[in-house]
């Protein structure tokens with residue numbers, strides 16, 4: 682069956698709405714999907730796990746500790762949907778999610794709702810890093826306005 686990318690991105694957006702609102706980051710949602718089995722293997726949203734955590738970081742960390750099949754092993758085509766592109770530099774200095782994605786291994790495609798706004802760390806050049814490592818980067822269009830509204834809910838409204 683054809684994969685409904687918009688439906689998966691909309692689900693990731695529903696997760697982003699659960700994130701606590703902060704002026705120093707974005708509220709993001711991420712899901713790990715086996716695209717062949719059409720199955721959601723893990724989910725995550727910003728600050729879901731303790732500490733200053735990102736949606737993708739939580740989604741992948743939960744995958745490692747759950748009884749779900751080993752990341753990238755049992756899945757037939759492992760892909761990650763994230764409402765905002767994975768960070769490539771964090772003002773906190775924490776490990777960027779592009780590195781976490783590459784370290785996890787087995788992820789074939791990253792589906793992205795929006796590019797990261799240049800608010801905290803300038804232009805996000807993570808796309809090139811992912812593509813050079815053989816991970817496809819695909820923009821799923823249609824939810825940009827809603828994704829950005831949720832992402833910046835904790836920011837000062839000008």
Ligand SMILES: Nc1nc(=O)c(N)c(NC[C@H](O)[C@H](O)[C@H](O)COP(=O)(O)O)[nH]1
Pocket residue numbers: 705706707708709726727728733734735736737763765766767768770771772773774775778797801802
């Ligand atoms: N893709 C993505 N998922 C997230 O869950 C999240 N919060 C961001 N946000 C990117 C932004 O660049 C960083 O939030 C700031 O650079 C501050 O860095 P910290 O979050 O404090 O490590 N980006």
Ligand SMILES: [Zn+2]
Pocket residue numbers: 735736737738767768769777778779
């Ligand atoms: Zn990140």
